[in-house]
Amino acid sequence: MALLEVKELGISFGGLRAVDDFHMTIEPGELYGLIGPNGAGKTTVFNLLTGVYKPTDGYILLDGENITGKRTIEINQHGIARTFQNIRLFSELSVLDNVKAGLHNHYTYSTLTGILRLPKYYKVEKEMNERAMELLKVFDLEEEASYKASNLPYGKQRKLEIARALATNPKLLLLDEPAAGMNPNETQELMNTIRFVRDEFHMTILLIEHDMRLVSGICERLTVLNFGQILTEGETSEVLNDPKVITAYLGE
Amino acid sequence: MMGFISYLVNGISLGSVYAIIALGYTMVYGIAKMLNFAHGDVIMIGGFVVFTAVSGMGLPPVIGVLISVVVCTILGMVIERIAYKPLRGASKLAVLITAIGVSYFLQNVALLIYGSNTKSFTSVVSIEPLSLADGAIIISGETIVTILACIVIMIALTSFIKYSKSGRAMLAVSEDSGAAQLMGVNVNATIALTFAIGSALAAIAGVLLCSSYPALTPYTGAMPGIKAFVAAVFGGIGSIPGAFIGGILLGVIEILGKAYISSQLADAIVFAVLIIVLLVKPTGLLGKQIQEKV
């Protein structure tokens, strides 16, 4: 069964049809790319998938469950986590606490337990610290665990965002332009990390990216979006050689 | 019925004062994005200057008002230059606390000069009251002047902002000060001008307020200042027509509440209406809805 199945998804803002008749099927363990020129509606699709916007039409099935129109936190609990195009870290919290905030729903104790410092508090906090450090290690961030998140260099902030998303233990990870603003070396390293995350965590990943080296390097299948509609979809190499796609990016 | 009409007129009159103060509040908020808590105290200073000029030095009221406007305009610009300008780019809270500091400062200067005793203010208006419906409704000269002043100010301010170069610069700065600067607008001068206009309006409001309610103390400005702030939020802070509508409505609600419900609860009613409006329209009656982009 497909992990994510989207059919006839659409949203209008007033009179503007931002995304129309969008569909997509992602199998478990796949590395899927969503590409398209600026303003094509890629981030809007992410926002629809994560419940930031409520779709006007269509439906979204995650692992066979209908999650259409659910709220962001419910969708996260169903198993979709994401990163953001413009990095959204908890900037005043430490790197470690950013990841621990991601663990919020998986390692729990009540507010009262926290205030009274009952034994459970120490036990759960210890487990959280261990789990968070494990995740930080994957992204080579364990040295910076006590830094304030906003003091990290840009590339590491992007990685921390992925670590935080993974902390919520998702089935599907959405990455919105993970390589934006990175130099070629950092991008290469990021590609390795994304592949590692997929293999190590058996993660299914959907990503938006403009860096074609990254897209052709790691994505197995692609969907190309243009003016809110699907231009084409299929195997990466086929799609990237499609004259329609080249025209959409470069113009006539 | 006659009672209701005269309450309504009084409400519009008080509302006009709130509207004039709220205009200053809203302009400063729109352009400097700060809550100028000291605005109410400029009103009080405006009142004391007229008091000194007219009752103390025996000058004609018109001259007194002019002096007061000039003094407050300069005061507003000086406050902006000394206290607020260094904090441009600082956190909103820091600016708010500074404004509170300025408010304490102005109150205590007035306290040192005039003491805490209530001064009785002689009205600057010498127009005969208007008698309607065979004397069933009497509208005082102060009321007439206040309402007229508010209308004139509203029209003048709107045309100034719409048609003059500086007015359009204000609009540009309030929309996006960075972009305005890049387009050659002198942002600092525009902000200073805004404070000048806001403070001049506060002086006029002070004179009108004290003419209708002639008790003057160093704390006279505080509550009207808060009410005008409420009026500005009520109408949608940053919006000039909003401040006007908010001010008038607030004045009417306050006077009618006092007359028909409870004089002690009048303020509570005003605040309750504000809360209800904001819960229905979270950015006020005419405020712009801003949605965060993800």
Add this chain to the structure above:
Amino acid sequence: MKVKALNKNTKNNLITYGMVILAYVVMEILMKAGMVSSLLQGLLVPLCTYVILAVSLNLVVGISGELSLGHAGFMCVGAFASAFFSNYTKEALTVSGLRFFLAILIGAAAAALFGFLIGIPVLRLRGDYLAIVTLAFGEIIKNVINVIFLGHDSKGFHISFKDAFSMNMEPDGEVLINGPQGITGTPHDSSFLIGIILILITLFIVINMVNSRTGRAIMAIRDNRIAAESVGIHITKYKLLAFTVSASLAGVAGVLYAHNLSTLAAQPKNFGYNMSIMILVFVVLGGIGNIRGSIIAAVVLTLLPELLRGLNDYRMLMYAIVLIATMIFTSSPGGQAFRERYSLKALLGQKKQKKEAE
């Protein structure tokens, strides 16, 4: 690395508790030695009240990141609810310790209830709109309390919103809340020691909450609401929790305040927006989100006008100037650059570097 960071945090909190206890011990010794003026002695309980108010407001302003201008309103609720209770049970409950303990619980619960009910609508708003609505609620509370007349006689409770006569009480009736005159005859149960204990309890609650899963969720929402939602944190729940706990602690401050006075009346001076603003000043000057800073700022700024008493009429003027100057020095871009260049840490750092270079 990680362990070290945790230890640093714990150490920091211990310093905060220690500082409060030390202040108590020093004051007690000075009082025993007769070195404390009666004026200052009279200030001790109010001082504890302000500290609790500042620490609890910091939970909303600093940790939750919402500007609240109605904190005095919750203090007012706590004060009146508890003073009413103590007055009513004065004869029946003669054990003053137990009575005061119950009064504290009642004050905290009443303020928490108001915080919860007010928080539901208020927390839907943002920024300055939220600020003005909290101010509005604070003023409404104060105004409404001023028109409540409540009495008790052989037939039970009587209430009126007009005057004491309208309650139509039997001759044996006793007026418990007398409108603008408020509540008279509240037992004098507050003391400096109780104030200090309540400060320690407040600190315990706030510090432990901040350094737990709950605090992390609240701060995550403050730093980035959308991201917090995306990792499954319930926004309304945690915002409301912070607001309610903060209101409840303000209520405790109100209990302390009310049981230090024989007459309790809701005036602009003690429960109006001016009070809320004064507490906000403590929080901002002490450093937003910095609990220990709130305590120090509350103490210094309360004592400052007293220390400036020599300046007579000029003291409040000096206070205003100090406030403005401090804000410009600590918060303006120019002031920050100046501090970075000449701060103690920077100077020490330079020395260290020099040493290392050698």
